[in-house]
Amino acid sequence: MSKTLVQPIGQKRLTNVAVVRLKKHGLRFEIACYKNKVLSWRSRVEKDLDEVLQSHTVYANVSKGVLAKTKDLVAAFGTDDQTNICLEILEKGELQIAGKERESQFSSQFRDIATIVMQKTINPETQRPYTISMIERLMHEIHFAVDPHNSSKKQALEVIRELQKNFPIKRSPMRLRITVPGQNLHSLSEKLNEWSATIVSKEESGSQLSIICEMEPGIFRECDALVRNSQGRLEILAVSVHAEGDTQVDLYDDEDIASHLPKESADSAPSNLPQKSTDSVLQLSEKMQKQTISSGNENAEGEVKQQKCSTCKAFVGDSKQYRDHFKSEWHKHNLKRKTRQLPPLTAEECLADMEMSDSKSDLQDYSF
Structure with a gap:
């Protein structure tokens, strides 16, 4: 007597799954995606939905294979179209990642933020940038925590503002070339003095006057508006200016920082x-x-x-x-x-x- 082999029909096994979860209308909905593809989709690098979704199916729980009920989908999204719902979850949902992946992501972004801070700041006494290890130590001292939902540049600017409250650090100036008609020189000079800008050189060419100056980056927008109103031209020569010559970083910088730390922190170093x-x-x-x-x-x-x-x-x-x-x-x-x-x-x-x-x-x- 022959025996028949019974196999499951229509069963799809999901492997290497990245889960995107969205809570809406008091219910939880999940979709199964391929790893490393969700961020590519959100940054518009990947445009093929089939390369992102493992299945055009909305789940209540991906790990257990529980499908979302149709009535729940209609109540939460107003439709039962699985593909459209998957698109909404993909855009607005939260990507679930493992602990080690999250820790690695935070560590990498922390280093990126510290690098941006290093590039945008200087020691006001030496006019030279701090080393990356010094910046990281200062970020530890203010108990900075990475926010994965904000860009590294935005968080770096917030870190600089916090560091300026307690430590000897400031934004490195920008170097600009401003070209304006000669009759607007007086008003421009008054504004540069008001902004505490440093004039590097002046050059006259016919009725035009060209000034190379250095100023705080926060004044750039106001300066750009003034130059436009004066029918002039503004050029960025350097986004970040440091002291010229051989860059020498010694323990003086660290001692100077330690003198501004809380006593407990300074004693523990x-x-x-x-x-x-x-x-x-x-x-x-x-x-x-x-x-x-x-x-x-x-x-x-x-x-x-x-x-x-x-x-x-x-x-x-x-x-x-x-x-x-x-x-x-x-x-x-x-x-x-x-x-x-x-x-x-x-x-x-x-x-x-x-x-x-x-x-x-x-x-x-x-x-x-």
Whole structure:
């Protein structure tokens, strides 16, 4: 007697599911999507709905396979068209992600915000930017929490406003070229003085006057409106201006910050680095200095062609020194920054960043 094999008919198994949930009319509705496709759809990168939805079906619970009732769909959405309802849930619903994915997303966005803050701010005393590790430490001190629903740039501007209340930090000025007719010079000069703008240079060309100045970014819109009303022209030469010359970041910046921290925070920060860490930093410093001196001598004699490291954006000597450079802590440190899409550091900045990293390891980790 033969036996028949009974198999389920019309059963569709969902794998690699990303759930988008929407609560409406006191009921919960869910749709099953492919991972990494929901954000692409919302940013208008992906336009094929079939590449986003695993099924044009509205569920009450995706994990249990419970379908939403038709009467509930009509009561909440006013229609029972599954595709249109899926589109609304896809646009307005909340994407459910796992804990580790959420933590990774927050950590990445926290680093992005810190990078934007670093690029847009300077130390008012040295006119130079803080390192990324200093900015992160300050963000920890004000207990900043990432909001995944807001853009990184908007949150970075909020962080800058909060930091300015307690720490020596300010927005780096913009450099602009303003061209106006000569008869409007007096009114423009009065406004620049009122805005505390720094005039870099003036140049006259016929009846037109060109002024290069630096001012706070918050005044840009008002300045643009004034120039337009004066039948002039406004050009942005640099969004963020830092002090010219060799950028040198030392522990002075960190001590200056520590002096403005609450007493408990300042006392909890380690005053001295461990002896082993200090010795390694000194050895790295001596090695970098020898490498710089030897490179300078070879340039003066004109005997050896200088090799440039594309990662560190610096000349590091002849072929042998070029190979040794790839084994140095300087190059390894910049290589790590390059993987995070951060700009390279000079030898001095590298030393300061390493010292700050060692100091930071003794601080309590920031938890989201």
